Amino acid sequence: MNILHGNAVVGQSGGPTAAINATLAGVIRGALSAKADGVIDTLYGMRNGIEGFLDERLINLTDIFSDESKIKILEQTPSAALGSCRKKMKSPEVDPETYERLIEIFKKYNIRYFFYIGGNDSMDTVSKLSKFAADHDYEMRVVGVPKTVDNDLAATDHTPGFGSAAKFVAVTMKELIRDISVYSMKAVTIVEIMGRDAGWLTTAAALPVISGGKGPDLVYLPERTFDPDKFIESINELQKDHPALIVAVSEGIKFPDGRYVGEGLGGRKVDAFGHVALSGAGKVLEDLVKEKVGCKVRSIELNLPQRCAAHIASLTDITESVGVGKAAVAYAVEGKTGIMATIDRAEGDEYSVTFGAANIAEIANAVRGVPDEYINETSDGITEAGINYLKPLIMGECDVIYDNGMPAHIVL
Amino acid sequence: MNILHGNAVVGQSGGPTAAINATLAGVIRGALSAKADGVIDTLYGMRNGIEGFLDERLINLTDIFSDESKIKILEQTPSAALGSCRKKMKSPEVDPETYERLIEIFKKYNIRYFFYIGGNDSMDTVSKLSKFAADHDYEMRVVGVPKTVDNDLAATDHTPGFGSAAKFVAVTMKELIRDISVYSMKAVTIVEIMGRDAGWLTTAAALPVISGGKGPDLVYLPERTFDPDKFIESINELQKDHPALIVAVSEGIKFPDGRYVGEGLGGRKVDAFGHVALSGAGKVLEDLVKEKVGCKVRSIELNLPQRCAAHIASLTDITESVGVGKAAVAYAVEGKTGIMATIDRAEGDEYSVTFGAANIAEIANAVRGVPDEYINETSDGITEAGINYLKPLIMGECDVIYDNGMPAHIVL
Numbered sequence: 001m002n003i004l005h006g007n008a009v010v011g012q013s014g015g016p017t018a019a020i021n022a023t024l025a026g027v028i029r030g031a032l033s034a035k036a037d038g039v040i041d042t043l044y045g046m047r048n049g050i051e052g053f054l055d056e057r058l059i060n061l062t063d064i065f066s067d068e069s070k071i072k073i074l075e076q077t078p079s080a081a082l083g084s085c086r087k088k089m090k091s092p093e094v095d096p097e098t099y100e101r102l103i104e105i106f107k108k109y110n111i112r113y114f115f116y117i118g119g120n121d122s123m124d125t126v127s128k129l130s131k132f133a134a135d136h137d138y139e140m141r142v143v144g145v146p147k148t149v150d151n152d153l154a155a156t157d158h159t160p161g162f163g164s165a166a167k168f169v170a171v172t173m174k175e176l177i178r179d180i181s182v183y184s185m186k187a188v189t190i191v192e193i194m195g196r197d198a199g200w201l202t203t204a205a206a207l208p209v210i211s212g213g214k215g216p217d218l219v220y221l222p223e224r225t226f227d228p229d230k231f232i233e234s235i236n237e238l239q240k241d242h243p244a245l246i247v248a249v250s251e252g253i254k255f256p257d258g259r260y261v262g263e264g265l266g267g268r269k270v271d272a273f274g275h276v277a278l279s280g281a282g283k284v285l286e287d288l289v290k291e292k293v294g295c296k297v298r299s300i301e302l303n304l305p306q307r308c309a310a311h312i313a314s315l316t317d318i319t320e321s322v323g324v325g326k327a328a329v330a331y332a333v334e335g336k337t338g339i340m341a342t343i344d345r346a347e348g349d350e351y352s353v354t355f356g357a358a359n360i361a362e363i364a365n366a367v368r369g370v371p372d373e374y375i376n377e378t379s380d381g382i383t384e385a386g387i388n389y390l391k392p393l394i395m396g397e398c399d400v401i402y403d404n405g406m407p408a409h410i411v412l
Numbered sequence: 413m414n415i416l417h418g419n420a421v422v423g424q425s426g427g428p429t430a431a432i433n434a435t436l437a438g439v440i441r442g443a444l445s446a447k448a449d450g451v452i453d454t455l456y457g458m459r460n461g462i463e464g465f466l467d468e469r470l471i472n473l474t475d476i477f478s479d480e481s482k483i484k485i486l487e488q489t490p491s492a493a494l495g496s497c498r499k500k501m502k503s504p505e506v507d508p509e510t511y512e513r514l515i516e517i518f519k520k521y522n523i524r525y526f527f528y529i530g531g532n533d534s535m536d537t538v539s540k541l542s543k544f545a546a547d548h549d550y551e552m553r554v555v556g557v558p559k560t561v562d563n564d565l566a567a568t569d570h571t572p573g574f575g576s577a578a579k580f581v582a583v584t585m586k587e588l589i590r591d592i593s594v595y596s597m598k599a600v601t602i603v604e605i606m607g608r609d610a611g612w613l614t615t616a617a618a619l620p621v622i623s624g625g626k627g628p629d630l631v632y633l634p635e636r637t638f639d640p641d642k643f644i645e646s647i648n649e650l651q652k653d654h655p656a657l658i659v660a661v662s663e664g665i666k667f668p669d670g671r672y673v674g675e676g677l678g679g680r681k682v683d684a685f686g687h688v689a690l691s692g693a694g695k696v697l698e699d700l701v702k703e704k705v706g707c708k709v710r711s712i713e714l715n716l717p718q719r720c721a722a723h724i725a726s727l728t729d730i731t732e733s734v735g736v737g738k739a740a741v742a743y744a745v746e747g748k749t750g751i752m753a754t755i756d757r758a759e760g761d762e763y764s765v766t767f768g769a770a771n772i773a774e775i776a777n778a779v780r781g782v783p784d785e786y787i788n789e790t791s792d793g794i795t796e797a798g799i800n801y802l803k804p805l806i807m808g809e810c811d812v813i814y815d816n817g818m819p820a821h822i823v824l
Contacts, residue, residue, distance in 0.1 A: 012594075016590070016591050016594050048594075048595070048596050051596070052596075077590065078587050078590050078591065079587075079590035079591045079593070079594055080594045083593075083594050083595070083596065084594040084595060085595070085596075086595070167817060167818075170817065170818055171723050171817075171818050171819065172717055172721070174818050174819070174821065175490050175491075175717065175720040175721055175722060175723070175819075176716055176717070176720060178428070178489065178490050178491035178720060178821060178823075179428050179490065179491045179716050179719065179720040180716075181491070181495075182424075182428050182460075182491055182492045182495050182496040183460070183495070183496060183497065183498070184460050184463075184464075184495065184497075189716075207817070207818070208818065210816045210817075211815045211816045211817070211818040211820070211821075212815055212820065212821065212823075213821060213823065298716075300713075300715045300716060300717075301712075301713065301715075303712045303713075304588055304591050304592075304601075304710075304712060305584055305587065305588070305712075305717075307591065308587040308588060308590060308591040309584070309587055310587060311583050311587070311724055312723055312724070314817070391816065391817070394817040394818075395816075395817045396817070397812075397814060400809075402809060403623045403624055404619075404622045404623045404803065404807075405579060405582065405583075405619070405622075405623070405726070405803070405806040405807045405808070406579075406582055406583050406586050406619070406620065406623040406806075407583065407586070407587075408623070408624065409586065409590060409623075409624065409625060411590075411624075411625065
């Protein structure tokens with residue numbers, strides 16, 4: 001093993017999750033252990049991802065987290081404690097100044113380990129940086145650590161943060177099903193769930209079936225085209241059996257002509273990454289039911305709590321999120337670079353995972369959708385295979401530390 | 413004490429809460445105890461409130477809940493397990509047939525105790541029924557038990573269900589504050605909270621200040637007129653200090669001309685009670701910020717989870733909700749009728765409550781708003797006195813029983 005002595009830096013990027021700080025805690029635990037081994041000296045945290053790094057906005061995490069009790073609170077704090085950014089790095093050919101500046105800061109702080117916790121766009125940064133460092137003979141190990149509530153990263157069985165978001169969705173759906181069932185009149189409740197291109201989080205809406213109850217009446221994912229006529233037909237058919245229906249729908253479902261349902265009547269808007277900005281698939285379906293069925297109808301957008309409701313985090317998710325952060329450090333210390341740490345599910349009936357390392361080139365900018373075998377034949381529900389995949393990811397509740405009736409958080 | 417032997421019936425009415433079943437559990441516990449004393453024989457549950465009672469849709473709760481473990485699960489099940497209704501009773505003079513039918517069913521089942529768990533409109537039903545029974549020499553004790561997330565009932569310090577809804581709002585606000593603080597760009601997040609005429613639930617958004625953090629930047633209640641110009645001025649002023657703002661707003665805030673902000677550009681709609689149906693105070697404020705400030709803006713409607721998120725229920729609320737249900741039975745057994753059981757806060761620094769009984773005439777159709785001393789001078793925040801009132805109500809977490817990663821519920 002080629003031991004590389006020096007300092008490390010860690011950043012968080014992209015949308016926050018309930019588990020991205022648990023992964024940060026894992027990286028801190030890994031770095032503290034590598035410090036004890038005399039390999040990594042100081043672990044810096046970059047404020048607001050690579051953007052803050054370019055401004056040298058660094059904090060000394062080794063000092064701040066010398067106290068174990070603080071690491072425990074960090075593990076239960078939602079959102080990115082270091083701050084985040086949505087910067088998409090250009091290639092060194094297009095933007096050489098930025099890369100020269102990066103090398104300058106790496107040298108100034110003797111950064112030999114670079115950990116970046118994020119989703120697809122962040123893995124693209126890891127890919128570019130690891131290649132650039134290698135091409136310019138700057139010895140540095142660049143390791144990506146996955147995070148996204150969307151669960152759409154390639155090469156990993158699932159992503160840290162997904163299990164907690166899925167648990168929030170499942171628990172909320174179960175509670176909403178109780179709520180909407182109290183009146184005896186015809187009604188439709190539409191629940192809009194995050195997921196632009198992949199319907200993973202919406203599949204979790206089907207989970208109440210494993211917890212002594214019924215699930216939603218209809219579930220629509222972006223992996224299938226949404227047919228408004230068939231939807232209204234299903235509503236009418238189902239209401240013959242019971243009056244109060246509940247429908248789960250991904251924000252990213254599309255009409256047969258390729259337009260997002262959530263675009264409704266407005267024009268197309270795009271964000272910094274060229275993604276179409278959506279709002280309101282639920283609202284559009286609400287209007288559809290109002291017009292075509294005429295019963296009471298309400299739409300509920302689960303919105304940001306999906307990614308920050310750490311009070312109902314999945315113990316499985318938080319434990320794995322810490323684990324994958326530690327594994328990332330271990331891989332870097334071993335000599336790996338240009339990789340993303342992964343969660344690999346073992347074969348067999350009993351759920352267990354190991355951590356792995358995947359070549360970053362396999363992952364960056366790839367989107368993994370919900371597979372066909374998890375979606376039912378009528379494209380409006382989740383199969384048993386899908387439920388079996390999801391079930392272990394939401395298991396277990398964290399022993400949350402409370403402070404005056406609310407979960408304790410750390411603010412860096 | 414005049415001992416009245418016979419059967420009892422209990423119903424739930426109005427919008428569900430996370431604690432209305434805890435109160436039902438309290439009534440069941442009270443009735444089982446009165447059965448042991450040889451006073452109440454069978455406790456019936458009416459499906460869908462007074463509507464189902466008129467159809468004789470009754471279930472035998474004494475039989476169903478002979479098992480203590482089922483009562484425990486009922487206590488943690490959100491929404492109204494018996495179903496609910498929104499029927500507003502007409503007076504006996506206007507609708508004598510309904511009252512004759514009621515007396516007929518009372519006699520048929522030998523109902524001598526009538527418990528009705530609900531809000532303002534339900535207390536009106538209690539008032540009418542108790543008067544009618546007395547006027548017609550049918551000996552029956554009619555007792556109301558409060559419930560509403562709105563906390564707007566008169567004669568009680570607070571209402572069962574409010575504490576849990578307030579805890580959900582407080583915890584969610586704290587989590588959202590973490591979430592919105594990750595980026596370094598200007599942004600406004602508007603959180604719309606339930607409360608048509610009273611801003612109680614929105615006051616709970618201010619609670620994160622007692623839990624090691626900051627609260628929302630601005631809080632607007634229906635108790636004060638909403639001034640759009642002053643709002644935009646405050647946003648601009650606050651963003652000079654920090655870029656990401658969060659605003660809590662009651663669904664029922666009104667413009668100076670008396671129109672609901674949530675009415676936006678649409679016309680007025682009214683529900684079965686003649687209340688104006690609202691949607692979108694948050695959306696209207698979102699559009700306002702988009703136009704006048706131009707920064708990134710998002711609105712979040714907390715929606716139904718506010719009243720059904722039993723997984724984060726307040727232990728104080730659930731304990732008191734059970735207690736007030738038991739107290740209602742005890743009062744009826746003692747001979748009281750035409751009353752609502754109340755929660756009375758003891759004087760002094762240490763929080764403690766006793767249960768009381770208030771004349772139903774004092775309560776029915778009265779609305780208790782947030783008092784002046786809980787709202788700050790600039791009408792955009794909550795005072796320390798307000799925080800001190802709220803704080804004990806959200807204290808403590810229930811020891812929730814889980815079933816496959818989701819809280820266990822009972823379905824009747």
